[in-house]
Amino acid sequence: MEPLIEIKDVKKLYVMGLEELYALKGVSLDINNNEYVAIMGPSGSGKSTLMNIIGCLDTPSSGEYKLNGKNVNEMEDDELAEIRNKEIGFVFQTFNLLPRINALSNVELPLIYSGKKKDERIELAESALINVGLEDRMNHKPNELSGGQRQRVAIARALVNNPSLILADEPTGNLDTKTGEEIMILFEDLWSKGNTIIIVTHEEEIAQNAHRIIKIRDGLIADDYLSEKGKLIAEKTKQQTISV
Amino acid sequence: MxxxxxxxxxxxxxxxxxxxxxxxxxxxxxxxxxxxxxxxxxxxxxxxxxxxxxxxIAAVGADVLYVQKFEWFGTEDWSFYKNRKELTMEQYDFLNKNSQTSTVMAPSTGVTRTVKFKDLSLQNVFVLGTTFEYQEVSGFNMIEGRYFTQRESDGGYPVCVIGTDISDAFFENTDPIGKTIKVGNYNFRIIGVIEKQGSLLGLFSLDNRIIIPLERFFNVFGDKRGLTFNIKAADINNVDETKEEVRWIMRKARKVPYGSADDFGLNAQEAFKxxxxxxxxxxxxxxxxxxxxxxxxxxxxxxxxxxxxxxxxxxxxxxxxxxxxxxxxxxxxxxxxxxxxxxxxxxxxxxxxxxxxxxxxxxxxxxxxxxxxxxxxxxxxxxxxxxxxxxxxxxxxxxxxxxxxxxx
Incomplete structure (x- = not known):
């Protein structure tokens, strides 16, 4: 089976005045469908750049990036916008909900940009909100919701267009430990329903929720291994394969 | 979509x-x-x-042409126009005979005189001498009485039709028809009153007028005054055609040499516009x-x-x-x-x-x-x-x- 994400020797060069800086120095990486991956690294390691490229918010200076079989590295702005709309669901550290509109309208946004009709949008947005346990908060504006609820709205928004990939950037960074744990349980749940999840974090504890951990340092992949959870799951899958 | x-x-x-x-x-x-x-x-x-x-300017009539010695809003000195020859009745007859693109025309001339009725008097009343065709050219209606007939017109009868200003001034509570007024030193019998027409550009009242047969006008006020030919075009959408025709007939009538400019004014509402x-x-x-x-x-x-x-x-x-x-x-x-x-x-x-x-x-x-x-x-x-x-x-x-x- 073809991997969902195929990254080959991706480099990202920033030119600041006379200085040239490689944020990524040649990263190669495959991520399969229904993987649950954490990308870790200290600030300045290039993990944000990698996330932006995976999220199609940015394009590599060189190298190749295929998402779902589509070559993303040579796409124009509008094509990238369409990929972001259809293939990727973003979850941000600061939630990034639009403050003036209610939860339902926020979840509706990606559907507007994919040209869905009003009735269908409402139906999909409502079921996405029900999925994250916010059926009684649909008409609340973001400032009437708690941090955890806001992040759930954001997750509902990420899910609503049924993307190939959920990309979460420090999803618990602005939440207290308990709420953060709840959000991580939600991610685990999403994974078990077949979603592919990439979490970018610098917290080891959060990363341990994922099944595979990729560590970035100085623009290169420093480490790529299975977490404790990942090992257990791999073990289980193996046994199942054997017993079959 | x-x-x-x-x-x-x-x-x-x-x-x-x-x-x-x-x-x-x-x-x-x-x-x-x-x-x-x-x-x-x-x-x-x-x-x-x-x-x-x-x-x-509605009273000027969109489909009426005015052949005159002067041009409205002419750009030359006044003396330039002043030295032109007057328009004559011979020229009018020639034009009337030869024009194909007009329905009706009438010659006219005018003076200002003081008008009196009993002990009332009005100064600076415009006295217009014209023919029986004038009403059709001008297109006004009578509110009382009638306009003069061809017989009255050709015979130079001492009859007149008056504007509403005069009617209001002299006959506030009485019927003007049949009354005799003095225009200058001559008596005229009123046979009709023209409906209110308002003023031209708010300056020149069209209701402060008396219209008398042209023949009578010549007899009492002299026939040396310049004439105006009032011509109603056959087709309101084709006034220019009539204008051209009138121009060539008038040039012929006045023997304007080929290649030289018109020695008369050919005026229309359009000039105002x-x-x-x-x-x-x-x-x-x-x-x-x-x-x-x-x-x-x-x-x-x-x-x-x-x-x-x-x-x-x-x-x-x-x-x-x-x-x-x-x-x-x-x-x-x-x-x-x-x-x-x-x-x-x-x-x-x-x-x-x-x-x-x-x-x-x-x-x-x-x-x-x-x-x-x-x-x-x-x-x-x-x-x-x-x-x-x-x-x-x-x-x-x-x-x-x-x-x-x-x-x-």
Missing amino acids: KFFSEIKENIAISYQAINSNKLRSLLATLGIVIGITAVTLMQTAIEGINLAFEKS STYESLTGLIKVIGTMITGLSLIVGSIGIANIMFVSVKERTKEVGIRKALGARRSTILSQFLIESSMICLMGGFIGLLIAFPISLIIDAFVLPTAMPLWIVVLALFISLMFGLLAGFFPAYTAAKMDPVDSLRYE
């Missing part, structure tokens, strides 16, 4: 944005409000003056420009506020882009927002201008606000909205999603 639904969504988004910034949007559009008020009032005033003008337009055209252009300037100032205000709005909402743009908004979507979102602000301004401007135009109409000068002015005003506001919004919207559209998401 997607294009329209996107516009629909963007209208909803813009409505929300404007609604949550009511005061700011209102202040931003104040310039447009003032601009549209000014432009609309300017246009309604121009329109009103135009209508008033049209009305005031072109003079009016050349006089007022510049005023209209300057007026429109000055009021238009306020619209430009207004749209600069909109552009300014849109730049602020875009800057403020950098993060929103980033979020929308991350969720799949294209450049064109963002562009149209902000364009629609600025257009809606301007349209709102235009609408308020119209709401202000309308009662003001009514007040001006009642007390100062006639105004008119036809639908096209309303539509034009709204269209102009929309255009200025698009114009003012373009650069801010373009700035938003080409924002980098990574940078704008990071913007706090």
Whole structure:
């Protein structure tokens, strides 16, 4: 089976005045469908750049990036916008909900940009909100919701267009430990329903929720291994394969 | 399909944005409000003056030509025209015989005299001598009595028809028909009163007139006065054809050598119009420009506020882009927002201008606000909205999603 994400020797060069800086120095990486991956690294390691490229918010200076079989590295702005709309669901550290509109309208946004009709949008947005346990908060504006609820709205928004990939950037960074744990349980749940999840974090504890951990340092992949959870799951899958 | 639904969504988004910034949007559009008020009032005033003008020259008749020694609004010295030969009855007969493209014509001449009835008198009354055809050329109606007949006309009977000013002055409570008035030193019997015609350009009253048969006029006031030939064109849409025909017949009648200029004036209502337009055209252009300037100032205000709005909402743009908004979507979102602000301004401007135009109409000068002015005003506001919004919207559209998401 073809991997969902195929990254080959991706480099990202920033030119600041006379200085040239490689944020990524040649990263190669495959991520399969229904993987649950954490990308870790200290600030300045290039993990944000990698996330932006995976999220199609940015394009590599060189190298190749295929998402779902589509070559993303040579796409124009509008094509990238369409990929972001259809293939990727973003979850941000600061939630990034639009403050003036209610939860339902926020979840509706990606559907507007994919040209869905009003009735269908409402139906999909409502079921996405029900999925994250916010059926009684649909008409609340973001400032009437708690941090955890806001992040759930954001997750509902990420899910609503049924993307190939959920990309979460420090999803618990602005939440207290308990709420953060709840959000991580939600991610685990999403994974078990077949979603592919990439979490970018610098917290080891959060990363341990994922099944595979990729560590970035100085623009290169420093480490790529299975977490404790990942090992257990791999073990289980193996046994199942054997017993079959 | 997607294009329209996107516009629909963007209208909803813009409505929300404007609604949550009511005061700011209102202040931003104040310039447009003032601009549209000014432009609309300017246009309604121009329109009103135009209508008033049209009305005031209606008596001249759109399909009537006037052959005269002088030209209306001539550009040469007065002496140039003064030295021309007078028009004669022989020339009139020649023209009348040869013209194919006119329905009816009448020669006329005039003097001013004092008119008396018993011990009442009116000074400077215009006495017009003409023939029985004149009523048909001029197209006026009688409110009392009748116009003179061909027999009275040809025979030079001492009869007259009078304008309403004279009728009002002499016969306030009595019937003027059959009464005898003294024009200069000569008696005339009144046989009819012409309906009120108003004045020409508000200057020359057409109701302060007495019309008598031309033959009689020649007998009592002399026949050396220059004539005017009043000609009604056969086709109101083809007055120019009649004009050309009359010109060539008149040149022949007056033996104007080939290649030299006409030695007579060929006048028509159009001369009033072109003079009016050349006089007022510049005023209209300057007026429109000055009021238009306020619209430009207004749209600069909109552009300014849109730049602020875009800057403020950098993060929103980033979020929308991350969720799949294209450049064109963002562009149209902000364009629609600025257009809606301007349209709102235009609408308020119209709401202000309308009662003001009514007040001006009642007390100062006639105004008119036809639908096209309303539509034009709204269209102009929309255009200025698009114009003012373009650069801010373009700035938003080409924002980098990574940078704008990071913007706090």
